[in-house]
Amino acid sequence: MKKYVRKAVLDLKAYEVNDAGYSIKLDANEGIDWYDGLNRYPDNQAVKLVKALSDVTEKKESELIVGNGSSELIELILKTFLEPQEYVVSIDPTFSMYKIFTTIYNGKYEGYKLVDNQYCDIEDFIEFISKMKAKIVILSNPNNPTGSFIEKESIEKILKGSDAIVVIDEAYIEFSSGSVIDLINEYENLIVLRTFSKAYAVAGIRLGYLAANESIVKYIKRVKSPYNLNAISQEIGLKALDSIDVVNKNIELIKEEREKVWKSLYKLGLNPIPSYANFILFQGDDKLNDYLKSFGILVREFGGDLKGYIRVTIGTREENDKVIEKIGRYYNEKCPN
Amino acid sequence: MKKYVRKAVLDLKAYEVNDAGYSIKLDANEGIDWYDGLNRYPDNQAVKLVKALSDVTEKKESELIVGNGSSELIELILKTFLEPQEYVVSIDPTFSMYKIFTTIYNGKYEGYKLVDNQYCDIEDFIEFISKMKAKIVILSNPNNPTGSFIEKESIEKILKGSDAIVVIDEAYIEFSSGSVIDLINEYENLIVLRTFSKAYAVAGIRLGYLAANESIVKYIKRVKSPYNLNAISQEIGLKALDSIDVVNKNIELIKEEREKVWKSLYKLGLNPIPSYANFILFQGDDKLNDYLKSFGILVREFGGDLKGYIRVTIGTREENDKVIEKIGRYYNEKCPN
Numbered sequence: 202m203k204k205y206v207r208k209a210v211l212d213l214k215a216y217e218v219n220d221a222g223y224s225i226k227l228d229a230n231e232g233i234d235w236y237d238g239l240n241r242y243p244d245n246q247a248v249k250l251v252k253a254l255s256d257v258t259e260k261k262e263s264e265l266i267v268g269n270g271s272s273e274l275i276e277l278i279l280k281t282f283l284e285p286q287e288y289v290v291s292i293d294p295t296f297s298m299y300k301i302f303t304t305i306y307n308g309k310y311e312g313y314k315l316v317d318n319q320y321c322d323i324e325d326f327i328e329f330i331s332k333m334k335a336k337i338v339i340l341s342n343p344n345n346p347t348g349s350f351i352e353k354e355s356i357e358k359i360l361k362g363s364d365a366i367v368v369i370d371e372a373y374i375e376f377s378s379g380s381v382i383d384l385i386n387e388y389e390n391l392i393v394l395r396t397f398s399k400a401y402a403v404a405g406i407r408l409g410y411l412a413a414n415e416s417i418v419k420y421i422k423r424v425k426s427p428y429n430l431n432a433i434s435q436e437i438g439l440k441a442l443d444s445i446d447v448v449n450k451n452i453e454l455i456k457e458e459r460e461k462v463w464k465s466l467y468k469l470g471l472n473p474i475p476s477y478a479n480f481i482l483f484q485g486d487d488k489l490n491d492y493l494k495s496f497g498i499l500v501r502e503f504g505g506d507l508k509g510y511i512r513v514t515i516g517t518r519e520e521n522d523k524v525i526e527k528i529g530r531y532y533n534e535k536c537p538n
Numbered sequence: 539m540k541k542y543v544r545k546a547v548l549d550l551k552a553y554e555v556n557d558a559g560y561s562i563k564l565d566a567n568e569g570i571d572w573y574d575g576l577n578r579y580p581d582n583q584a585v586k587l588v589k590a591l592s593d594v595t596e597k598k599e600s601e602l603i604v605g606n607g608s609s610e611l612i613e614l615i616l617k618t619f620l621e622p623q624e625y626v627v628s629i630d631p632t633f634s635m636y637k638i639f640t641t642i643y644n645g646k647y648e649g650y651k652l653v654d655n656q657y658c659d660i661e662d663f664i665e666f667i668s669k670m671k672a673k674i675v676i677l678s679n680p681n682n683p684t685g686s687f688i689e690k691e692s693i694e695k696i697l698k699g700s701d702a703i704v705v706i707d708e709a710y711i712e713f714s715s716g717s718v719i720d721l722i723n724e725y726e727n728l729i730v731l732r733t734f735s736k737a738y739a740v741a742g743i744r745l746g747y748l749a750a751n752e753s754i755v756k757y758i759k760r761v762k763s764p765y766n767l768n769a770i771s772q773e774i775g776l777k778a779l780d781s782i783d784v785v786n787k788n789i790e791l792i793k794e795e796r797e798k799v800w801k802s803l804y805k806l807g808l809n810p811i812p813s814y815a816n817f818i819l820f821q822g823d824d825k826l827n828d829y830l831k832s833f834g835i836l837v838r839e840f841g842g843d844l845k846g847y848i849r850v851t852i853g854t855r856e857e858n859d860k861v862i863e864k865i866g867r868y869y870n871e872k873c874p875n
Contacts, residue, residue: 480564
C-alpha cells in the first residue's frame with residue numbers, strides 16, 4: 202500500500218482531537234451553548250454513524266470513512282495518492298468533477314472513450330491505463346451520465362491488470378447489483394465510494410462514505426480535515442439507515458418506473474441507453490431542453506460529444522408520466538404523423 | 539489579481555449547477571423525497587445565507603463565500619493560489635492546521651517566531667515574508683493558541699509591504715475589535731476568514747465564511763466543490779444571524795470572565811498571555827492537564843516549544859470558577875505556603 206502514498210503524506214501526522222469523556226469541556230475554544238448543544242464540534246470520527254454503516258455494509262469500522270458528500274472523499278483520495286503531474290484515468294463520458302478535481306490537484310486527466318457512449322472494452326481499457334501510467338483509475342459505476350454498468354468480473358480484471366489505485370464510485374449502485382465493496386480486502390488498491398444523495402434521497406445533508414482496506418483508510422485519515430462532517434448530517438445519516446424500508450420501497454419504485462420510461466423513450470426512437478441507475482440518457486435534440494423548461498420541467502442537457510443528449514432522472518410516477526407526455530408531445534408537434 | 543492565481547485555475551470553469559425555477563426537477567439524479575425535502579441538493583450558492591451575511595458584514599454578496607467550516611475556506615485559498623513548492627508563511631506558534639494544509643497542497647511552510655510567544659515585530663516579519671518569497675501569508679488574528687493580537691495598522695503594513703495573498707483568519711475577532719474586513723476593497727490581496735464556531739457558538743454545523751474583493755472571490759469559486767455547504771447548516775446559520783442578541787450577550791459575558799480568569803492565573807504566577815480571544819494561554823506544567831482531567835475537566839496542552847503551556851477556553855461562569863479553583867488547588871497542593 203505504502204508505495205501508492207504521496208511522500209508528503211507518509212510524513213504527515215493527522216490533526217489530533219481530544220475525545221476523552223468530560224464534565225467540563227474547555228479544550229476547543231467552543232462558545233457558550235444557546236442552540237441544542239451545537240456549540241460543540243461534531244464527532245471527528247462520526248463514531249455512531251460509522252458503527253451503523255459498519256453493520257449495514259458488513260465492513261469493519263476501521264474500513265470506513267464518512268465525508269461531506271462523495272466530493273470530499275474524492276478529494277481525500279487525490280490528496281493521499283496523487284503527486285503533481287500524475288495521471289487520473291476514467292471513462293468518457295462520465296461525471297465531470299473527476300476531471301475538475303484532478304486539475305485542481307495538479308494532476309493530468311484522460312478519459313477512455315466508451316463505444317456508443319456505453320460499452321467499455323476492458324482489455325483495451327487496461328492497456329490504456331497502463332499506457333497512461335495512471336496513478337488513479339476512477340469509475341462511476343453505474344456510470345453518470347450514461348447509466349451503463351461495468352460488471353464485477355471486469356472490475357476485477359482492472360484491479361488485477363493495473364498498478365493503480367482503483368476507485369469505484371458506486372453512487373448509483375443501489376439501483377443495480379454487482380457492488381465490489383466485498384472485494385476491499387482482496388485488493389489492496391481498491392476504494393469504493395457510496396453516497397446518501399441518490400437512493401437514500403438525502404442529498405441536502407451531503408453525506409458520502411468510503412470503504413477500503415484498513416491500510417488505505419489509515420493513510421486517507423491523515424489528510425482528512427478535523428470535524429469534516431457536521432453534527433446534524435451525522436444524525437440524519439443515522440435516521441436514513443434506520444429508514445431502510447422506505448428507502449428500499451422507493452428504489453423498487455424507481456426501478457419499475459425506469460423500465461416504463463425507457464420503453465417510452467425507445468418507442469419514440471430516442472435511443473435510450475439501458476440504465477442501471479436512477480436516470481436515463483437518450484438522444485433528444487438541442488431544443489427539447491428548452492421546450493421542457495417552458496413547462497417548468499428541468500432535465501439535464503450536455504455539450505461537447507454529448508450535444509443533443511438529454512439525461513432525465515427517474516422521479517415519482519406522476520413526474521415521470523408528465524415528462525414522458527411532454528417529450529411525446531414535442532416529437533409529435535415536430536414530426537406529426 | 540490574476541497574477542496570484544494558479545495556472546490551472548485560470549483555465550478552469552466552475553461546475554455548473556442549474557438553479558432555474560421548476561415544477562418538476564429531474565435534472566440532478568436526486569431521489570424520491572421521504573424527509574422534509576432533503577432529497578434536493580442544497581443551494582450551491584447558499585443565496586439566502588449569503589444575503590443575510592451581506593447585511594451583517596456590509597459587504598456585497600459577490601464578496602462572500604460560505605464553506606464547511608473555515609477549514610474548507612483555507613483549502614479553497616490554497617487550491618486557488620498555491621503552486622507546488624511555493625511558500626505559505628505564518629507566525630509561530632499558531633493554529634497547526636495551516637502547516638498541515640500547506641503540506642497536503644504540496645507547499646512549503648515556515649512560521650515566524652513570536653517574541654515571548656506573543657509579540658510580532660512587524661518590520662522584521664515583513665522582511666521574513668519577502669525573504670521566503672511567500673505566496674500566501676496567513677495569520678490567525680486574534681492568534682490561536684496565544685490569544686495575542688496584531689493591530690489593524692500592522693496588518694495594513696503587511697498588506698502594503700508584501701507581494702503575497704494575505705489571509706487574516708478572524709475566527710476570534712468578535713472577542714476583540716480591529717477587524718480588517720472593511721479593507722477588502724482597498725487591498726486586492728486581502729482575504730478575511732470568519733467562523734460560526736466560536737462567538738456564534740454553533741461549531742456543530744461547520745460554517746465559516748470568507749470575505750474578499752470580487753475578483754478574488756470569482757477565482758476561488760472556480761475551485762469550490764458543488765453543494766459544499768449542506769442545507770441544514772445554511773438554515774441554522776440564518777437562525778444564528780437572527781439570534782445576534784443572544785450571541786452578543788454571551789460575547790460580553792466571555793469578555794468579563796476572561797478578565798476574571800486572567801487575573802486568577804496571573805495571581806497564581808502562571809504568566810497568562812493577555813488574550814483578545816475566548817481562551818487564555820498560560821504556563822502550567824506537564825502534570826496539570828492530567829490533574830484537571832482527573833476531575834473531568836478538559837483543557838488543551840501542547841508539545842514542542844509550548845511544552846508545559848495550557849490553553850483554557852473561557853466557558854460559563856460556573857465552568858470558569860471550577861477550573862480556576864482546581865488550578866489553584868493544584869498549585870497549593872504542589873507548593874503549600
